Amino acid sequence: MNINKESTGEHTATLKIEIGPADYQETVEKQIHDYKRKANIPGFRPGHIPTGLIKKMYGKAILAEEVNKLLSDGLLNYIKEEKIDILGNPLPNLEKNAAVDFDTQTDFEFYFDLGLSPEFTLHLDKGLQVENYIIKVDDIMVDKYIEDTRKRYGKPAPTEVQADPGPTAQPGSEEPGEKSAEQPVVIPAELNVEFFKQVYPGMDIETEDLFREQVRKDAESSFVSETDKLFFNQVTETLVKNTQIEMPDTFLKRWLLENNEGKYTPEEIEKNYDSFAESMKWQLIENRLIRDFGIEVKDEDIRQYIRTFFLRQVVPGPSDPEMEKRYEAIVDKFMENKEQVQRINDQLYNAKLLDLFKQNITIAPKEVTYEEYIKLASSMHEHEHEHEHEHEHEQSIDTIHDDKSDI
Secondary structure (H helix, E strand, C coil), X not given: CEEEEEEEECCEEEEEEEECHHHHHHHHHHHHHHHHHHCCCCCCCCCCCCHHHHHHHHHHHHHHHHHHHHHHHHHHHHHHHCCCCEEEEEEECCCCCXXXXXXXXXXXXXXXXXXXXXXXXXXXXXXXXXXXXXXXXXXXXXXXXXXXXXXXXXXECCCCCCCCXXXXXXXXXXXXXXXXXXXXXXXXXXXXXXXXXXXXXXXCCCCHHHHHHHHXXXXXXXXXXXXXXXXXXXXXXXXXXXXXXXXXXXHHHHHHHHHCCCCCCHHHHHHHHHHHHHHHHHHHHHHHHHHHCCCCCCHHHHHHHHHHHHHCCCCCCCCCHHHHHHHHHHHHHHHCCHHHHHHHHHHHHHHHHHHHHHHHCEEEEEEEEHHHHXXXXXHHHXXXXXXXXXXXXXXXXXXXXXXXXXX
């Protein structure tokens, strides 16, 4: 097999793949011999069928299958071995590829067009500044949290036996002093030192003011995971906007059209191409960050994530080897779900990228109320939802050998 790469543009190339008898003859002959040995054809004893008949009946299919296998393996192996970073997938060059006749041809030529990942300079340093929202918890939120907590630590209210209304009582009638079926059954805990210690054991909280302040801190901390998501999105958008990446636009538009099997018209792709290109640019930036900073997620990281998820729902107790075996069995079972494992893998990569962002860029804290944050988050969510709706194909946009899960 002979493969040659010809540059056709700054970020495009064409591969010419030549396959001859020396590449497939031995395998094809072996396949024909196996068919001859196993085939069951009326009028012939097994193993005594003429080779010419086997070739006539199965030779074309055997040859086509072997040539296609050589073509597929040769194409992918060449790209990996030559370390060619590509965008999307190789596309058959319809202008150069001639019709194949497996009845008469012995030598074959195939042409594939490639979109090449562009080189670019990435700046991730303190010169990059991004706002990070901090939700300021107001007194109303603190009051609500304390009210709920008092109920959670409250005591059951004494129940009173409801009087027999008698046969003449009307439905819904109630004598003075009788308890309705809708009465509260919990007496909220009192705001005292005993309650403070129940909520925050081991902390020296003896006044209501100190308790309220701790509640406020906890409430603000509980919002960090949400504000982190918004921060992550803002960083990615800023990086895409500030990083100059020249894309092979003509190739990518063609790839989007062919890869989606008629799902989008050329007009739709042209209209939405800028958004498509932004998504691809972020994937290039993400892969660069993963490589340059040595970010890695191992199977053990995923297993530990699963363990933590299940164990945090279990009341801590003394070490129990049998129970640990059960946990590991649960983890093993969970690891069989490839979709869930991939989701966790992506979450862990995003967590590592988030830490990278926080360590390397300038963060501008911006205090907002909860209501203001909800508006910001809703606006961002609507933008992401529209983006995902328009570009459902994006899961397939990556390079053949540059997937972050394989690094």
